[in-house]
């Protein structure tokens with residue numbers, strides 16, 4: 001079943017679903033139930049459901065001796081390359097000028113990080129972000145400079161606008177309707193992914209084509225360290241999805257990590273960050289289509305996930321078992 005159809009079906013049914021390599025005795029209720037349980041091995045959590053291959057790839061990378069950075073990079077490269085995913089990488093919906101522009105970042109638990117924003121024509125922005133982190137003294141490269149850096153480092157230029165995305169764009173042009181902070185079906189669903197290797201080493205990656213039909217040049221929260229992603233091996237990590245402007249305004253992922261540093265559970269920290277958004281900017285709460293959500297993990301592998309409105313799912317791999325779970329939410 002396609003991811004969106006699956007999401008719709010799941011939310012209509014109003015039930016939580018666990019998809020596991022080992023058939024579970026019973027489906028769990030929505031939301032993390034194990035936030036108090038330290039993990040014995042690797043834990044991987046990511047926003048939404050981009051297929052089992054995503055958490056499995058991160059897990060297998062760690063099992064084969066890869067680093068947490070290898071794990072998060074390889075996992076998010078899957079939706080980046082998937083033409084059917086209209087919110088990340090190749091096949092992503094374009095901006096209002098019909099251009100696909102990508103934002104991505106990567107970070108390890110020691111504070112090393114790299115990002116690219118407003119990058120065009122490169123299928124794997126997360127890998128360019130990794131090179132920014134590893135090969136330069138900088139953190140963020142933007143637009144043409146990011147593209148030049150990618151090409152100099154062997155990345156190939158390609159057209160990221162698929163025929164389906166172009167058709168959707170042409171359809172959108174008929175009305176040119178664009179109303180953030182409301183999300184439409186197609187203008188959210190970033191992948192933010194956190195991995196912990198079982199020894200307390202963490203990393204995260206976040207990659208997106210951003211909001212469909214955005215103003216040209218718009219950059220969301222996803223590539224911004226502290227907004228769309230933050231990781232600290234002393235504490236844990238967090239990553240975001242939804243209307244990026246809302247997340248940026250509260251430095252959402254950094255906020256969650258700092259709340260965990262001060263003793264909040266990942267679940268409590270996600271909730272407080274969402275409350276902060278609507279407390280500071282009540283207009284977001286007034287919008288029916290307002291979407292924002294976070295997933296978080298401590299260095300011990302305890303997890304949290306919450307969205308403002310019902311509908312966020314997350315993918316979890318713990319003890320080698322993959323689950324797709326409905327996140328808790330604040331309002332229906």
Ligand code: ASP
Pocket residue numbers: 087187188189190191208209210211219220221222240241242243244245
């Ligand atoms: N956070 C992303 C952005 O604002 C959208 C998403 O979650 O898909 O660009």
